[in-house]
Amino acid sequence: MSVRTNLGLARIARETVQERVYCALRDQLMRGGFEPGQKLKIAELAEAFGTSAMPVRDALNRLTVERALETLPSRTVRVPALSKDALQDLRETRFAIEGLAISRAASNMTDESLVMLKRLIVAQSETDEEHVSEESAEQNRAFHFAIYRQSGSTVLLPIIESLWLQFGPYLREASERFDGGDGRGTNFHIEMLDALSRGDAIAARGALEADIGRAFDLVMSDESLWQRRDGVA
């Protein structure tokens, strides 16, 4: 095989425009940058990104398959507006699947991965001091996925990413309501790390469910969201 195209550096798949657009939209969705129910138009986004319609269309399709977006019968794409029942469904499914992931991770933890988790907790608590919820949310995500990666399951990870994307639009709301508090956002994380270091899958799962559950409680206690908005099937 020729080495000419690869000058010693490990050649990862080349970056396509589609991927760039996809990542941008995905990040925006993950951090709650779009409103539930908001419609996304191809032409609009294409101009914003300075590309043609094609890569945007592909990115929207991909996010739709990942359940981060939904296609209405009229073929327009929007951010799903979840009903209370749908959110409850999402909560229980996240309990089950992420609980499974952390259970598996509990038997796979290494010293290095425990140290890394510790570092992530410290970093997030420092960020929380500054009340920068934007950055904190990203660190929260890093912490959780560092654990899920330790499950060693390549089947579970994309599923969990999809679940996070579905919750994304409601996450901003949760974190805004939350960080007015006493900055105890990493407490459950400390519990999780503690349980993981002991290899206690049950306790780890319990702390994780408390962590997830708190976010859902914050969102679902906001009555203003359920009166109007038509829920998704």
Added chain:
Amino acid sequence: MSVRTNLGLARIARETVQERVYCALRDQLMRGGFEPGQKLKIAELAEAFGTSAMPVRDALNRLTVERALETLPSRTVRVPALSKDALQDLRETRFAIEGLAISRAASNMTDESLVMLKRLIVAQSETDEEHVSEESAEQNRAFHFAIYRQSGSTVLLPIIESLWLQFGPYLREASERFDGGDGRGTNFHIEMLDALSRGDAIAARGALEADIGRAFDLVMSDESLWQRRDGVA
């Protein structure tokens, strides 16, 4: 709003070419019509379907996001060739997620849904008499998803479909090795139905795991699959 475009009939989303291609490929994958590792080429498929490259590209992208296909670094698309570890991962994940679905279904069963499941079992056992594994696999799928639908979870269903798509290419192998047997393929189904009619989630889950586990055992005991083929990450 104008009624002119909709003459009284409930207007379901119009059929696009992309959807037609997608469904065809999906069915083919579900029933094991493609070999693990097989490469799929856009131009080739486009000619076979009598369309341009565009809808085929979209369909392949969609299936890739659903993990039914994978994109190599060279941007070519192929059916994933799973390593033994990956198949084990898939098995455990299916246990957990489909087990969760049937557990939830156990508390939601109605008389009608029980009758329908009974009908599906009868139909499949009749088909098994004729040793038509093609048709039997489809009825097996119908039975399982009839249960999963009773879980009432719109979050779980697409996840389970993705898991089935990932196992699809290996399913043909399993069913071929299986139906040479004594046609006891519906026995676990009868157990499941029985447990569901009693509302016994634990027993239903056990029977389901036995059912899924048997298919995996058949596939994974075939040593000829693991020596060669490069597994997926």
Added chain:
DNA sequence: ATTATAAATTTGTGATCACAAATCAGGGGT
């Protein structure tokens, strides 16, 4: 004034084309 009809605009789908990267094949050098 309200509602239904019709024209106009918007928006997504699918085809065709241009381009770039990857794969494959053949030839020349060691």
Added chain:
DNA sequence: ACCCCTGATTTGTGATCACAAATTTATAAT
């Protein structure tokens, strides 16, 4: 005989265009 380089072919990505369906806006009739 083997390996590396180079050119030809294949294949996917992205842009542009034509078309059809849906939405919106304007107009007219009750």
